Amino acid sequence: MNIRGNIYIISAVAIIGGGLFGFDISSMSAIIGTDQYKCYFNQGPDGPPFNDGVCTGPAANVQGGITASMAGGSWLGALISGFISDILGRKKAILIGAVCWCIGSILICASQNIGMLIVGRIINGLCVGICSAQVPVYISELAPPSKRGRLVGAQQWAITWGIMIIISYGSSFVNGPAAFRIPWGLQMIPAIVLFFGMLPLPESPRWLARKDRWDECYAVLTLVHGKGNPDSAWVQREFQDIKDMCEFERNNADVTYLELLKPNMINRTHIGLFMQIWSQLTGMNVMMYYITYVFTMAGLTGNNLLLSSSIQYIINVVMTIPALLYVDRWGRRPTLLIGALLMMTWLFADAGLLASYGQPAPPGGVGGTPEASWSVTGPPSKAVIACSYLFVASYAPTWGPVSWIYPPELYPLRVRGKAVALATSANWAFNFALGYFVPPAFENINWKVYIVFGVFCASMFVHVFFMFPETAGKTLEEVEDLFTDPSGPKYIGTPAWKTHISTSRTLAFEKGDIDKVEAEHRDGRLHSDPSV
Numbered sequence: 045m046n047i048r049g050n051i052y053i054i055s056a057v058a059i060i061g062g063g064l065f066g067f068d069i070s071s072m073s074a075i076i077g078t079d080q081y082k083c084y085f086n087q088g089p090d091g092p093p094f095n096d097g098v099c100t101g102p103a104a105n106v107q108g109g110i111t112a113s114m115a116g117g118s119w120l121g122a123l124i125s126g127f128i129s130d131i132l133g134r135k136k137a138i139l140i141g142a143v144c145w146c147i148g149s150i151l152i153c154a155s156q157n158i159g160m161l162i163v164g165r166i167i168n169g170l171c172v173g174i175c176s177a178q179v180p181v182y183i184s185e186l187a188p189p190s191k192r193g194r195l196v197g198a199q200q201w202a203i204t205w206g207i208m209i210i211i212s213y214g215s216s217f218v219n220g221p222a223a224f225r226i227p228w229g230l231q232m233i234p235a236i237v238l239f240f241g242m243l244p245l246p247e248s249p250r251w252l253a254r255k256d257r258w259d260e261c262y263a264v265l266t267l268v269h270g271k272g273n274p275d276s277a278w279v280q281r282e283f284q285d286i287k288d289m290c291e292f293e294r295n296n297a298d299v300t301y302l303e304l305l306k307p308n309m310i311n312r313t314h315i316g317l318f319m320q321i322w323s324q325l326t327g328m329n330v331m332m333y334y335i336t337y338v339f340t341m342a343g344l345t346g347n348n349l350l351l352s353s354s355i356q357y358i359i360n361v362v363m364t365i366p367a368l369l370y371v372d373r374w375g376r377r378p379t380l381l382i383g384a385l386l387m388m389t390w391l392f393a394d395a396g397l398l399a400s401y402g403q404p405a406p407p408g409g410v411g412g413t414p415e416a417s418w419s420v421t422g423p424p425s426k427a428v429i430a431c432s433y434l435f436v437a438s439y440a441p442t443w444g445p446v447s448w449i450y451p452p453e454l455y456p457l458r459v460r461g462k463a464v465a466l467a468t469s470a471n472w473a474f475n476f477a478l479g480y481f482v483p484p485a486f487e488n489i490n491w492k493v494y495i496v497f498g499v500f501c502a503s504m505f506v507h508v509f510f511m512f513p514e515t516a517g518k519t520l521e522e523v524e525d526l527f528t529d530p531s532g533p534k535y536i537g538t539p540a541w542k543t544h545i546s547t548s549r550t551l552a553f554e555k556g557d558i559d560k561v562e563a564e565h566r567d568g569r570l571h572s573d574p575s576v
Contacts, residue, residue, distance in 0.1 A: 048244055049267035055183050055195040057241035060234050061138055061175030062199035062448070064145055066206020067234065068114055068168060070357065071227040076107065077336040080223035085110075085158055100408075102158060104483040112479035113162040117148075117169020118176065118472035125174040126301075126465030134182035134248045134461075138238070141174035145235035153229040169472070171235070176448075177468035181460060184452035185248040186268055188278075189519050193372040196452065197445030201364045204440065206234070208357040250457050250520075253286045254293075261286065285521045286457075293458040304463055307535050309455075312527055315512055316451040316463060320471035322504040323447035324478060326387055327497035328439045337486050338432060340410050341402075341418050342425040352429060356436050363440035375516040375545045376446055380508045383442025388501035390435040391494045397424050397431070398491035418490035447471075453515040456524050510540060517546035 047053050075081045082101030102110060121141070129137040144167055151164030180196045187195045218226060246268065252261040262274070262283055270276035304313040339352050371379060401424035405417050420428055455463040485493045515523050529537040 048246060049272070051187055051191065051195065051268055054186060054245050054268070055198055057238065057245060058138065058179050058182055059199045059202040060238040060241065061141060061171075061179040061202075063202035063206035063234055064168075064231070064238075065118075065172045065176060066203035067209070067231040068165075068172065068206075069203075070207040070209070071224075071231055072111060072114075073335060073353070075224045075227070076101070076111075077340070078223060080218075080220060084221050084224070085161070104487050105480075106158065108480040108483045110158065110162055110165065111483075112476045114165040114169040114172065115472045115476035115479050117166035118173035119169075119469050119476060121170035121173020122177045122465050122469035122472055123173070124170075124465075125177040125468075126462035128174065129178045129181065129251075129461040129465070133251050134178050134185065135242060135245065137174055137178045138182065139242055141171040141178075142235045142239040142242070143171075144168070144174070145171035146232050149228060149232040149235070153225050155228075173468065173472055176471070177465045178461070180448045180452045181464050182248055184449075184520065185250040185460075186246070186264075188269055189517055190372060192453070193376075193445075193449050193516060194368045196449040197364075197368055197371055199448045200440075200445040201361070201368060204357070204360040204364050204444075208354070208361050250286055250460075253290050254457060258287075282519070285519065289457055289521050289524070293456065301462055301466060303459060304466060308528075309459065309463075311511075311536050312454045313463065313466070316454050316467035317470045318504075318507060319447055319450050319512070320467045321474050322384075322500070322507070323443050324471055324474035325497065325500035325504070326384075326439060326443055327391065327478075327494075327500070328387075328436070328444070335432070337483075339429065341398075341405070341420060341490075342428045343410075343419070343421050356433060359433055359436050360440050360444075363437045364444060365441075367441040367445045371445060371449065372516055373545075375514050376450055377508065377512060377514050377540070377543070379442050379446050380512065381505060383438055383446075384501050384505040384508065386438035387435055387443070388498050388505070390431045390438060391498035391501060394428055394431045394435075395491050395494035395498065397428050398494070400424075402491060404490075417487050450512075450515065453518075453520060453523055454527075457520070460520075508540075513538060513540040514543035514545055522546075 079099060083099035085102050086099040087101070087103050087106060101107065121144070125137055125141075128140060132140075148164045148166075148168030148171065151167060152161060153164075155161040155164060176199075179199055183196045183199075184192055246264045247260070249261045249264040249268075252258075252264065262279075265279045265283055266272060266274045266276070269282060270279035273279070303309060335353050335356060367379070398418055398420055401422075402418050402420035405419040410417075410419050451464050451467040452460060482493065485496075513526055515526070518526070526543065527537040532538045
């Protein structure tokens with residue numbers, strides 16, 4: 045089979061766009077605790093420029109701004125990605141993102157001051173916003189339903205690899221500003237690979253259909269789903285479904301973001317938005333950016349601090365694998381519910397340990413880090429570290445991948461590009477807010493930060509149970525039927541807790557067993573599969 049039509053190769057190249065966010069997390073979190081970074085961008089008495097004195101680095105609110113600037117750019121990038129994707133195509137949107145990343149990385153690598161660093165990170169953010177919104181759309185519109193979850197979820201795995209690689213092969217032992225310029229420059233490599241890797245890959249067949257490029261649409265379906273056989277029953281059925289959906293949507297005017305607020309769309313819009321908002325309010329990206337503060341409070345220093353942080357990133361990579369293998373079998377709802385419950389447990393445990401066995405740090409924070417405003421030692425400190433690891437192990441196979449899988453499955457074709465862009469922009473808006481909030485929060489309310497995120501996890505458990513329907517195993521066109529089910533509440537469709545996985549039916553569909561599919565459809569089992 046032509047490798048251009050191999051959905052695993054297509055996904056492997058596209059998810060590099062997600063990996064760029066991981067590179068940003070690691071290249072920042074690994075650097076902010078080093079003397080080289082603190083002294084070069086120091087706002088204290090010993091700098092700038094770089095020197096061998098004791099430097100405190102940027103002020104807490106300034107460091108929050110540096111970190112959050114990337115998320116601010118990502119918010120804007122996600123919003124504009126909907127327009128770029130709808131006009132130029134999913135593939136070209138990703139290519140534009142790769143170019144933005146290279147430009148931003150050049151500015152960051154050459155930063156002479158905090159202002160230049162922030163501008164470079166904003167431009168990098170444009171790339172991350174575009175790619176994080178449109179890579180899931182691109183893959184979900186190309187992937188068969190039985191594999192869609194693992195393939196879209198692989199974006200999260202790419203993020204975890206991006207985090208770990210820079211940490212593992214970082215340059216923290218290099219003297220002078222080169223210690224941070226090297227990793228900031230190396231982040232351009234994956235963007236270059238993404239750009240040239242995407243060039244020979246096919247465009248989304250559903251986007252091609254919406255542009256009335258039917259021959260190209262059918263050719264892509266034949267290449268990717270029919271393994272080169274244009275007479276495949278699965279290709280013909282899927283092509284007809286896409287054609288029927290486009291016929292139905294042809295009566296609609298050009299889509300604007302306002303359409304997402306109409307009564308028949310508002311439920312799906314709110315689910316997509318909160319999928320991404322809750323993903324941020326788990327506190328995971330905060331843990332990744334500022335893990336050095338947490339471990340410093342637990343008494344780790346020097347190489348032990350770097351090693352302990354690296355272990356967390358390795359856990360993140362390894363524990364994402366089960367989701368890629370089984371998320372289409374487990375379903376979206378159970379995965380999200382179990383993840384929220386476990387994360388809540390570890391966050392409250394960390395808060396309890398720090399409150400019960402810790403004490404305020406000396407003036408200036410542990411090791412001269414103001415954000416490390418609370419100190420815990422002995423066995424309780426090891427328990428804090430263990431709970432942090434367990435938190436990551438709970439997030440990685442649950443909310444991590446599903447937060448990217450779920451939004452593109454919710455929307456009809458005519459609004460999918462802009463709807464996922466809007467949902468992803470919510471992710472980056474909250475990433476920006478939390479990036480700004482956390483350093484001062486650690487400095488002022490210390491261990492109570494864990495209570496805040498623990499309450500968020502409890503809230504998301506309830507929200508998912510009552511409002512987030514199961515989409516695993518359904519074609520994107522069937523998900524539309526789920527939300528427009530006339531037997532359910534108006535504008536909501538089938539109640540979330542009554543939805544189920546449809547894996548066996550979908551597998552039969554993909555293998556061309558149309559008779560089985562039609563029999564189940566006649567029996568009224570379109571949205572559930574009791575055999576699973």
